[in-house]
Amino acid sequence: MATPTTTYFDHEDSVHGYAKRVILFRYLEKKFASCLCTAKLSYPYAFTYLDSFSGTGMYGDRTLGGNPVDKSYGSPLIALEALYRVKNRANKNNECLFIFSEVDPERIKKLEENIIKFYDNKNYRILLEDNDLIITDRKLKIRITLVCSKFIEFDFDKYKKYHPMFSFVDPFGFSHTPMSKIVQLIGERKEVLFNFMVEPVNRFLSVSKQDENMSNLFGNANWKDRLPTNYKNLKVPHKVRILLDIYSSRLQSLEIKTYPFSMRRGSATGDNKGYIYYLIFATKELYSIKDMKYAMNVAAQNPSEELYFSDFAATVNEPIWKPLTNFEIECKYIYCNQPFGRNVEFKFGALKQWILLHTPFDTHSKALQELEIQDLLKVLSKDYEFKNANGKIEWKNRRHGKSFPPDVGVELDDPDDDKHKYKNRWVMKFNDDLSDRLVYQLNI
Numbered sequence: 001m002a003t004p005t006t007t008y009f010d011h012e013d014s015v016h017g018y019a020k021r022v023i024l025f026r027y028l029e030k031k032f033a034s035c036l037c038t039a040k041l042s043y044p045y046a047f048t049y050l051d052s053f054s055g056t057g058m059y060g061d062r063t064l065g066g067n068p069v070d071k072s073y074g075s076p077l078i079a080l081e082a083l084y085r086v087k088n089r090a091n092k093n094n095e096c097l098f099i100f101s102e103v104d105p106e107r108i109k110k111l112e113e114n115i116i117k118f119y120d121n122k123n124y125r126i127l128l129e130d131n132d133l134i135i136t137d138r139k140l141k142i143r144i145t146l147v148c149s150k151f152i153e154f155d156f157d158k159y160k161k162y163h164p165m166f167s168f169v170d171p172f173g174f175s176h177t178p179m180s181k182i183v184q185l186i187g188e189r190k191e192v193l194f195n196f197m198v199e200p201v202n203r204f205l206s207v208s209k210q211d212e213n214m215s216n217l218f219g220n221a222n223w224k225d226r227l228p229t230n231y232k233n234l235k236v237p238h239k240v241r242i243l244l245d246i247y248s249s250r251l252q253s254l255e256i257k258t259y260p261f262s263m264r265r266g267s268a269t270g271d272n273k274g275y276i277y278y279l280i281f282a283t284k285e286l287y288s289i290k291d292m293k294y295a296m297n298v299a300a301q302n303p304s305e306e307l308y309f310s311d312f313a314a315t316v317n318e319p320i321w322k323p324l325t326n327f328e329i330e331c332k333y334i335y336c337n338q339p340f341g342r343n344v345e346f347k348f349g350a351l352k353q354w355i356l357l358h359t360p361f362d363t364h365s366k367a368l369q370e371l372e373i374q375d376l377l378k379v380l381s382k383d384y385e386f387k388n389a390n391g392k393i394e395w396k397n398r399r400h401g402k403s404f405p406p407d408v409g410v411e412l413d414d415p416d417d418d419k420h421k422y423k424n425r426w427v428m429k430f431n432d433d434l435s436d437r438l439v440y441q442l443n444i
Contacts, residue, residue, distance in 0.1 A: 017059075019263070020279065021078045024168060024193065026295035028082035032096075035164055036089040045097040045143075046090070048159060049079050050167040050185070052151045053176075054100040056107045057114035075168055076100050076111060077118055080142075084122065087140055095141040097162065105148050112146060151176050156184040163187070169194035174201050175210070179219030179250065182282070186256050191283035193292070196247060196260070198240045198278050219250050244278055251282055257357060258282050259289050261296045286356060293362035330367045333359060335376055338430060345380060348426035371430075381427040 032047065039046035057076040073081065079098065102108050112133065119126055119135055127134040135142040147154065151171065159165070167185040171177045174197040185192040201217070204210045215221040226246050231239065240262075248258045263276040281292045339354060340346045355364045371377040 020170070020195075021073065021075055022298070023261070023279065023292075023295050024075060025078045025082050026298045027193070027292050028079055028166070029085055030291055030295070031164075031166060032083050033086040033089045036086065036091065036094055039091065039094055044095075044162055046094045048097040048099065048162040048165040050099045050101070050159070050165065051075055051079060052101045052154070052167070052169045053171050054102045054107075054111060056110040057100075057118075075170065077114065079168075080115065080118060083142070087137075090140045093141070094139065095143065098142065098144045099147060099159065100144065101147045101149055101151065101154055103148065103150050108146050108148050115144060152178060152181060154181070156181070160184075160187075163189040165190045167192040167194075171195060171197070173197065174204075174217055175213040178216035179247075180216070183219070183251070183254060183256075186251075186282050186284065188284060191281070191285070191288055193279060193281050196244065196278045196280050198243050199276055201243055202236065202239050218247055223250075240278075244280075248280070256282050256284060257286060257289060259292060259357065286353060289356050290362050293356070297362060330361055331370050334361075334364070334367055335371055335430065335433070340430060342430050342432050345427050345429050348428060351428070376431050376433060377428060378431055379426060379428045 028049070035047035054076045055074050057074045058072050059074060076098075083096065100108075100111060102111065115133060116126060123137060125134075125136045127136070129143075133144040133146070135144065149155075151169070165185075167190075169177060169182065169185070169192060171194075177194065182192060182194060201214070205214070215223065223246055227242065228234070231242065234242075244260055248260065251258050259281045261279045261281070263279065279296075281289065283289065283292075334355065337359070338351070339358075340351070351368075352364065355361055361367070368377060372379065
């Protein structure tokens with residue numbers, strides 16, 4: 001989010017801010033629809049949405065309405081619009097909780113006004129209950145809590161029993177979001193999308209008065225020990241990747257899955273003008289990574305001349321960036337960068353997890369089919385568990401052609417087991433490329 005002004009967010013937001021909200025909208029639209037359909041009566045809320053550094057809810061003084069990703073919408077209104085788009089999925093008496101946190105009381109007041117304007121002419125009743133806004137129609141009740149608080153002082157324990165929960169953390173600087181607070185937002189059915197401001201972190205790395213803020217950000221006072229000795233001599237793309245890896249590895253040590261998405265100045269056909277920040281999605285559930293990558297890929301379809309955003313560039317040394325959207329590149333990338341080696345047996349579930357967590361791709365079926373056709377990948381076993389209509393587990397050894405259906409790509413010890421009808425024990429291996437057809441490797 002751009003730096004706020006004293007007259008609220010009265011300027012038009014930046015290109016990367018707009019792209020960030022496109023990602024948020026696409027993910028929440030799918031997330032909210034799923035939560036409304038599967039909500040249990042035992043849940044306090046069908047879902048909880050937390051937005052820190054929420055601002056006033058809009059940019060500029062344009063009239064609300066129209067396209068849900070219009071540049072006038074800030075992240076609070078983007079979230080409310082995402083719910084409005086899928087409200088018909090709600091079961092009777094669904095209740096949802098939105099928590100908007102902002103340190104400036106004037107912005108909180110303006111946010112409340114913008115929320116009320118947002119629901120004008122939408123056939124909702126607007127009430128005030130225990131200082132919360134209550135938005136209701138015949139099937140859905142929306143409770144909106146506005147909190148005036150610093151992120152570092154916010155009492156997350158008050159909401160720890162609420163799940164599913166999604167948090168969006170978009171600070172104005174790197175000193176506002178210590179890892180100890182970020183970790184509190186992640187758990188079973190709890191996930192967070194947050195802004196890791198890698199460019200200013202790299203810029204202020206050697207400023208001694210920022211040491212405490214840096215240690216809090218990385219969650220470890222000794223985090224600098226992981227920097228290579230030649231760090232100062234490296235190019236900026238290498239530096240930011242090292243900082244990202246240090247940060248992500250700390251979360252991963254807590255059994256948290258992470259996926260980064262970089263925002264960069266420049267364009268897909270222009271010069272490298274530097275990194276701005278990384279959006280990091282953190283969750284404990286693998287299937288959520290796939291949904292977030294879908295949302296990120298949608299946002300990356302139309303890179304502008306002002307901003308190029310993608311999860312990886314072709315190489316860090318090339319002056320022109322190349323997004324990984326080419327099918328041939330996808331095949332080559334998987335074959336040349338997979339961690340299993342050649343002629344070594346492995347489970348399909350392990351391959352799927354690697355593709356989701358460590359590559360730019362959110363799908364894999366076509367690329368794996370092509371590798372098998374070229375005899376670069378061989379499926380050795382097709383056994384998988386199948387739950388029949390009575391819930392009884394049966395074993396099958398069957399396959400339709402050279403298909404790789406996504407719902408059989410789960411390891412038996414994967415935390416998403418209960419989300420899928422199938423659990424597979426497929427075994428496969430990568431063969432040697434005897435003809436050197438795929439002599440290619442990305443250097444990221």
